[in-house]
Amino acid sequence: MSIGPENLPADLPKDAGHRLEELEHGLFTSDLSVNEFLLVKDAGFHPLGFVMGSSIYHIGIQTRKWSTSQELTKLTSAMYAARELAVSRMEEEATALGADGVVGVRLDVNYYEFGSDTAEFIAMGTAIKAEDGKSYRNSEGKPFTSDLSGQAFWTLRRVGHLPLGLVMGTCVYHIAHRGIGQTMSQMGKNTELPNYTQALYDARELAMTRMQDEANRLGASGIVEVKLIEKSHMWGSHTIEFLALGTAVTAEQGAPPLPAIETVISLDN
Numbered sequence: 001m002s003i004g005p006e007n008l009p010a011d012l013p014k015d016a017g018h019r020l021e022e023l024e025h026g027l028f029t030s031d032l033s034v035n036e037f038l039l040v041k042d043a044g045f046h047p048l049g050f051v052m053g054s055s056i057y058h059i060g061i062q063t064r065k066w067s068t069s070q071e072l073t074k075l076t077s078a079m080y081a082a083r084e085l086a087v088s089r090m091e092e093e094a095t096a097l098g099a100d101g102v103v104g105v106r107l108d109v110n111y112y113e114f115g116s117d118t119a120e121f122i123a124m125g126t127a128i129k130a131e132d133g134k135s136y137r138n139s140e141g142k143p144f145t146s147d148l149s150g151q152a153f154w155t156l157r158r159v160g161h162l163p164l165g166l167v168m169g170t171c172v173y174h175i176a177h178r179g180i181g182q183t184m185s186q187m188g189k190n191t192e193l194p195n196y197t198q199a200l201y202d203a204r205e206l207a208m209t210r211m212q213d214e215a216n217r218l219g220a221s222g223i224v225e226v227k228l229i230e231k232s233h234m235w236g237s238h239t240i241e242f243l244a245l246g247t248a249v250t251a252e253q254g255a256p257p258l259p260a261i262e263t264v265i266s267l268d269n
Contacts (some may be wrong), residue, residue, distance in 0.1 A: 009092045020096050023049040030126040031104060036150020043157040045128040048097045052124035053089025057082035059117050068176050069199035075172035079241055083107060086123040094143040099127035100136040101144035103153050105166050138164045139219055146247040148225060160252045164218045169210025169244045173203035177238060203242045204228060211244040220248035
């Protein structure tokens with residue numbers, strides 16, 4: 001079946017159909033470097049095409065207390081939903097190409113002049129397909145997504161592991177302001193600010209736990225290349241988004257044990 005515009009999901013633009021249809025005839029596009037391309041091929045996969053998904057999302061307003069640290073659940077939900085829309089549309093493009101997975105996934109956020117409370121969320125990567133004819137889709141029947149580079153993907157396959165999906169957890173958190181009395185009493189002193197410490201700790205824990213929950217739902221045995229990203233976006237210095245991001249992986253049946261790593265300790269006299 002041709003990928004023409006009439007066969008695409010309704011939430012993808014018609015021009016995406018023309019672009020993907022051209023990729024059916026042997027041409028591929030990719031953001032892989034030459035070295036990454038060769039290693040993906042050596043791992044038994046070949047690139048099908050550069051795929052992407054986009055969502056322009058209006059980020060709502062949530063009131064917060066000046067002196068109270070708290071998660072802003074409305075904003076957390078908006079940031080998560082917007083990324084999910086972008087990733088799902090990227091997956092739809094990969095599915096239309098018959099891909100087994102997407103490697104080198106990047107998630108970006110752009111802001112434009114037409115709205116200070118509006119952001120474009122973009123997911124993009126290279127769709128790949130196995131050359132042995134087997135299906136490597138995840139337990140949900142979707143192409144796996146992964147932010148692994150071509151080199152990291154090759155290394156993972158060498159030790160008998162497979163990526164299952166890009167997993168993420170997010171938390172938008174308001175950090176309480178210090179009162180005038182507290183600020184004055186701590187002026188000129190070396191001292192921990194426990195309210196700030198606890199607030200940031202709690203926010204990071206929420207993001208990390210949500211990422212692990214996604215990996216558990218995929219039946220993963222672990223998450224590799226975890227990144228913990230902190231950004232204030234358009235909210236100001238006391239409201240921060242914590243985004244935990246990584247690739248959930250699992251061992252193939254009959255995979256060889258992981259190679260032993262020698263540790264050499266040098267003692268200087």
